[in-house]
Structure formats: C-alpha cells, structure tokens
Amino acid sequence: MAQSIDLGEAMPPSGALPSSVIEDVESRSWHGYVHIPFCRVRCGYCDFNTYTAAELGTGDGAVSQTAFADRLIAEISFSQGVIEKAGLPKRELGSVFFGGGTPTQLPAGDLVRIFEALSDTFGIAPGAEITTEANPDNVDEEYLQELRAGGFTRVSFGMQSAVPEVLATLERTHKPENVPTAVSAAKSAALAVSVDLIYGAPGETLEQWRESLRAAIELDPDHISAYSLIVEEGTKLARQISRGQLPEPDEDLQADKYELADAMLTDAGFAWYEVSNWAKSADRRSRHNLSYWQSQDWWGYGPGAHSHIGGTRWWNVKHPAAYVQRLAEGVSPAHSREVLDRAVRAQERILLEIRTDSGLDIELVKAVNPDANRVIAAAIADGLIEPAAALHGRIRLTLKGRLLADALVRDLLG
Ligand SMILES: C[S@@+](CC[C@H](N)C(=O)[O-])C[C@H]1O[C@@H](n2cnc3c(N)ncnc32)[C@H](O)[C@@H]1O
Ligand code: SF4
CATH class of the missing domain: 3.20.20.70 (Aldolase class I)
Known part of the structure; x- marks a missing residue:
C-alpha cells in the first residue's frame, strides 16, 4: 500500500x-x-x-x-x-x-x-x-x-x-x-x-x-x-x-x-x-x-509512503536519503499530490469497494456510466455478480466475478 x-x-x-x-x-x-x-x-x-x-x-x-x-x-x-x-x-x-x-x-x-x-x-x-x-x-x-x-x-x-x-x-x-x-x-x-x-x-x-x-x-x-x-x-x-x-x-x-x-x-x-x-x-x-x-483518511509515514485525506492524496519521495534530507531541512517529504475531483473519487470507490464482500452501491456506477443498466445486466447474465444483491441495489461479486474483477471494473466504468 x-x-x-x-x-x-x-x-x-x-x-x-x-x-x-x-x-x-x-x-x-x-x-x-x-x-x-x-x-x-x-x-x-x-x-x-x-x-x-x-x-x-x-x-x-x-x-x-x-x-x-x-x-x-x-x-x-x-x-x-x-x-x-x-x-x-x-x-x-x-x-x-x-x-x-x-x-x-x-x-x-x-x-x-x-x-x-x-x-x-x-x-x-x-x-x-x-x-x-x-x-x-x-x-x-x-x-x-x-x-x-x-x-x-x-x-x-x-x-x-x-x-x-x-x-x-x-x-x-x-x-x-x-x-x-x-x-x-x-x-x-x-x-x-x-x-x-x-x-x-x-x-x-x-x-x-x-x-x-x-x-x-x-x-x-x-x-x-x-x-x-x-x-x-x-x-x-x-x-x-x-x-x-x-x-x-x-x-x-x-x-x-x-x-x-x-x-x-x-x-x-x-x-x-x-x-x-x-x-x-x-x-x-x-x-x-x-x-x-473504504477511502477513509490515513497518513503514510516514511519513504515512498502515500497518504489520503478527504480526496487529496500525496506520496513521499521514494529514496530514504532524499526523505531524510527533506525532514532535516524542515520541509515536507512529499514528492507530489493530487486533489481528486468528484468523478475520480467515484471511480476509485468503484475500483476498491467492488473487491469487498459488502460490494458496491449500484447508484455509484450509474453516476459515472450512462450505460450502467446494460453492463450490470450483462454481468448478471455472465454470472459475475449476484442477482439477489443486485435486486437490492448492490453489486456483489460471485466467485467467477472475483476471478474477473479487473475486466468487470473496466466495463462498469464505461
Ligand atoms: C512487504 S511484504 C511482507 C513482509 C516481509 N517483507 C516479507 O516479505 O516477509 C508484503 C507482501 O506483499 C506480497 N508481494 C510482494 N511482491 C509481490 C508480487 N510481485 N506479487 C504478489 N505479491 C507480492 C507478499 O505476499 C508479501 O508478503
Ligand atoms: S524484498 Fe523484502 S519486502 Fe519484498 S517480499 Fe522480500 S522480504 Fe518482503
């Protein structure tokens, strides 16, 4: 991580x-x-x-x-x-x-x-x-x-x-x-x-x-x-x-x-x-x-560590010598940062939450992909997501879906 x-x-x-x-x-x-x-x-x-x-x-x-x-x-x-x-x-x-x-x-x-x-x-x-x-x-x-x-x-x-x-x-x-x-x-x-x-x-x-x-x-x-x-x-x-x-x-x-x-x-x-x-x-x-x-807040300490607070993420310089030097000079050891907009945050949630057993709210996919209903119906037909959970508004992977999670995410993102 x-x-x-x-x-x-x-x-x-x-x-x-x-x-x-x-x-x-x-x-x-x-x-x-x-x-x-x-x-x-x-x-x-x-x-x-x-x-x-x-x-x-x-x-x-x-x-x-x-x-x-x-x-x-x-x-x-x-x-x-x-x-x-x-x-x-x-x-x-x-x-x-x-x-x-x-x-x-x-x-x-x-x-x-x-x-x-x-x-x-x-x-x-x-x-x-x-x-x-x-x-x-x-x-x-x-x-x-x-x-x-x-x-x-x-x-x-x-x-x-x-x-x-x-x-x-x-x-x-x-x-x-x-x-x-x-x-x-x-x-x-x-x-x-x-x-x-x-x-x-x-x-x-x-x-x-x-x-x-x-x-x-x-x-x-x-x-x-x-x-x-x-x-x-x-x-x-x-x-x-x-x-x-x-x-x-x-x-x-x-x-x-x-x-x-x-x-x-x-x-x-x-x-x-x-x-x-x-x-x-x-x-x-x-x-x-x-x-x-679940996209909570964390600070990653140490060389190359990355952090996330409320949609801003940043990562430290990778080499321990550069890390130590920056701290000795009293400046941030971070190399770069990104402030994520709403669309990117939604995409990241889809990518991460779909991999968990509690799954993902279908509304999140609909918010980023106008073709969501068709993609979700195809995933059910292919046995990648559980039909019963989908009826209750959640995307939850089957065993086959877990094997093909990366390809499914690409389809869901449109
Ligand atoms: C930082 S290491 C664990 C602690 C300790 N350094 C060790 O290896 O015993 C974290 C875990 O990442 C996994 N890992 C590292 N490189 C990997 C790779 N190329 N493919 C899959 N898993 C990897 C390994 O299972 C490893 O236990
Ligand atoms: S090189 Fe180090 S961090 Fe990587 S798997 Fe081996 S012991 Fe763990």
Whole structure:
C-alpha cells in the first residue's frame, strides 16, 4: 500500500493541504501507515520500495537504519502541524500498520518508539488494530513480546509458500519450518496472526499450492491473504522469465489456484471479505486494509509512503536519503499530490469497494456510466455478480466475478 505512481502536482514545501480536506471529516476514520524500507536481501519478485544495507551504502550521505526511527518521528511531528493548520479536528487513530520492506529489520524498541510517538500525537482509539509485517526468519518470542508490551496487537507474516522449491524460486530466505515457530511465538505473545501466501511462482504445481494452503490452515491463523504473483517490470524474476530461464505464470492455472484457495479456506472456516483476503470471523478482518478500501483518511509515514485525506492524496519521495534530507531541512517529504475531483473519487470507490464482500452501491456506477443498466445486466447474465444483491441495489461479486474483477471494473466504468 505504500507504493504510488509519480503523477500529480508538486507538493508545497509546507505540506499545506487544501481546505476541501475538512469537508465531511466527521464521516471518516483516521489511520496511520508506517513504511520501513529495509530488507536483508531482496526477493527476486518484489518491487516494493525497499533497500538492502549494501544499497544504502556506508559513506557520507548513507542512510543509517539506526537513526531511521528518529526521522520517522520527525515526520509524525511535521504531520501534526499540517493537520492543525488545515483545521482538521484531533482524531484518534483507529489502526496503525507498519509495512515495508521488512519492519522487523529494526529493533522492536524502534517500532515501539515510533508507535508511541503516534500515540502521544494523536491518541489511539479503544480496540485499535496495531499491526506489523514480519519476515518469519527475523523475529523470536522475545522480540514479539516486546511489541505486544509496547501496544502492538497483530503481526502479518510473509509466509508465501510451504514448499522449499517454490520458496527457492521466489528467492525467500526462510525455511518452511521457520513459519510455525514464528506463528507460535506470536500466539504466545497474544498477538493476532495473519499470513501472506503467493500463488503462481514459475513451475509451482496445483499440488504444491494445495500443500501451502494446507500448511497455512494448519497454523490456525486469524487471517490469510493469498496474492496472485505479479511479475513486476524491472525485477530479477521478470528478467528470468524474459530470458526463458523460468516459465511465465499460466492464467488458467492461476484461476484454478484461486478457486482451490477459496474452497479450502472456506472449508476451514475462513470467509472471504476482499478478493485476496480471508478471515476466521468478522472481527478478525484487517481493519487497516478495510480503511483503504473504504477511502477513509490515513497518513503514510516514511519513504515512498502515500497518504489520503478527504480526496487529496500525496506520496513521499521514494529514496530514504532524499526523505531524510527533506525532514532535516524542515520541509515536507512529499514528492507530489493530487486533489481528486468528484468523478475520480467515484471511480476509485468503484475500483476498491467492488473487491469487498459488502460490494458496491449500484447508484455509484450509474453516476459515472450512462450505460450502467446494460453492463450490470450483462454481468448478471455472465454470472459475475449476484442477482439477489443486485435486486437490492448492490453489486456483489460471485466467485467467477472475483476471478474477473479487473475486466468487470473496466466495463462498469464505461
Ligand atoms: C512487504 S511484504 C511482507 C513482509 C516481509 N517483507 C516479507 O516479505 O516477509 C508484503 C507482501 O506483499 C506480497 N508481494 C510482494 N511482491 C509481490 C508480487 N510481485 N506479487 C504478489 N505479491 C507480492 C507478499 O505476499 C508479501 O508478503
Ligand atoms: S522480504 Fe518482503 S519486502 Fe523484502 S524484498 Fe522480500 S517480499 Fe519484498
């Protein structure tokens, strides 16, 4: 969620927000994202904004991981000034999500210190969800206990697969047996647990995917995300595929894998609530991710992080050295911003809300597409959306619709 495209207008150095951000503010909740742009090594498929120690260098101008928490805390204090000047009311944070990169590359004490700065600045709403992503091979029980004691409530592990050959293709550093150890440590620390899986690594068979799903279910987590592997341009994986060293993911096999995931997860008592996400019960859904899908307000702290308040969104400079320098100079670390008009906001809501199990109000589609009735009737005839929900004015995806969600959105937007 921290990535963004470099379009838009320049952000003023003061970071000042337009007056439109306060419209209807009482109808929106408030959230924080913290981007930690460090990884021990880069996995071949990943194009997240993250850097290894070697990439960040050691000489003058190098970015120190040790001092990084202080820079983030500087952005938190900067954000407080921007929010007050915009006339936004003080709101407690309903969730905070530490993502990366690998947040757990930093000592637990640094993550807790950043969280405390957010808590002191904004306050934390009762029952708030405070998550960190973690790589299964760089946390132990002591580390996770320290996070729990410091206010964290949830950890999301990058499991990806349970099959050694698939982990090797993905260039993951952890062994399959690290995952149960990390998950039981998190449970002992009273943290809720989510695991991320990836399906479609080159050469992965349906049986191997079944084995990964079985292993993930066996862990008895609260929540599972299953992502179709995206071959991102510029990654080592993309180069290996274009040189013919690895086969390209097969679309039909990907669809079979999604169907298998939904069937096995449903059997095991998980319910889908977003195309790539399943939870054991409604209260174990990721409230933080729901805030993105429902276009709430959040500030994204850290290099490359993006933010959204009341229809204005902006994104920070990507390189940690540029980020640190801007904060040291007391200017906004934002690279650019966009003030979305009503039409674009409606389109974004369609794109995001359709992926969730509560679906989308048909009126939203009618507002942007004069041909909405015909497109919706065709989607019902094709088995992409539920007829009963449509009768009640909502567009809700069927299993087939979830598989073809991107194409359906294009049709709905007209
Ligand atoms: C920032 S990483 C998670 C934390 C930690 N860095 C790790 O990998 O263990 C977030 C998640 O994005 C997913 N992801 C990253 N690159 C992807 C890609 N190219 N295609 C699909 N999913 C991807 C992975 O499932 C990963 O767990
Ligand atoms: S550990 Fe996570 S963030 Fe880092 S390179 Fe691998 S998938 Fe990307």
